[in-house]
Amino acid sequence: xxxxxxxxxxxxxxxxxxxxxxxxxxxxxxxxxxxxxxxxxxxxxxxxxxxxxxxxxxxxxxxxxxxxxxxxxxxxxxxxxxxxxxxxxxxxxxxxxxxxxxxxxxxxxxxxxxxxxxxxxxxxxxxxxxxxxxxxxxxxxxxxxxxxxxxxxxxxxxxxxxxxxxxxxxxxxxxxxxxxxxxxxxxxxxxxxxxxxxxxxxxxxxxx
Numbered sequence: 001x002x003x004x005x006x007x008x009x010x011x012x013x014x015x016x017x018x019x020x021x022x023x024x025x026x027x028x029x030x031x032x033x034x035x036x037x038x039x040x041x042x043x044x045x046x047x048x049x050x051x052x053x054x055x056x057x058x059x060x061x062x063x064x065x066x067x068x069x070x071x072x073x074x075x076x077x078x079x080x081x082x083x084x085x086x087x088x089x090x091x092x093x094x095x096x097x098x099x100x101x102x103x104x105x106x107x108x109x110x111x112x113x114x115x116x117x118x119x120x121x122x123x124x125x126x127x128x129x130x131x132x133x134x135x136x137x138x139x140x141x142x143x144x145x146x147x148x149x150x151x152x153x154x155x156x157x158x159x160x161x162x163x164x165x166x167x168x169x170x171x172x173x174x175x176x177x178x179x180x181x182x183x184x185x186x187x188x189x190x191x192x193x194x195x196x197x198x199x200x201x202x203x204x205x206x207x208x
Contacts, residue, residue, distance in 0.1 A: 010075055014052040019069035023106045029113050031078035032202045038120030040086030043150040046185045047120055048083055058083050079202045087130050115201040116144035123149035123163055135176055145178035146197050152182040152189055
């Protein structure tokens with residue numbers, strides 16, 4: 001089977017496994033998983049839905065910050081996708097936001113099966129403070145990072161490419177070797193590139 005067909009078939013298998021508000025509720029720490037993080041209005045859930053070709057997989061909302069759990073999606077017995085709570089603009093009490101931050105830190109630092117993080121940023125507003133914090137965090141943890149500059153359809157092709165080049169320059173100047181791409185749910189730009197990256201991280205099983 002062609003690699004693009006293999007990856008598409010794998011991600012279309014995604015189904016909800018469980019939601020967790022704290023570490024003790026996480027699934028068993030085995031196999032391999034890739035997590036998605038990003039600001040509440042960056043299009044994280046929509047990117048997951050585009051990847052899996054399932055608009056109902058990850059909840060999307062016009063009210064940012066509604067997802068308050070870490071949601072795990074099963075691909076097969078050994079592999080999972082993980083939707084981390086969106087940050088920024090969350091209409092929640094300070095103590096709740098603090099708990100989200102603590103759970104996120106615990107997950108990133110102690111989840112042994114985590115193979116990489118996909119950081120979703122709006123191409124029109126990249127590298128907001130917490131975005132940059134996550135980039136630095138991944139660098140310190142030696143955790144593979146792939147950045148999606150979403151909503152690329154909102155910019156002209158030339159402006160989108162200029163933003164991508166600027167972002168690569170920014171990362172290089174800070175010593176980060178992570179990968180980065182343009183992405184659009186509307187035009188499906190970059191969906192195949194994202195799938196290939198994740199398949200490389202997750203590995204390919206014989207029955208994939």
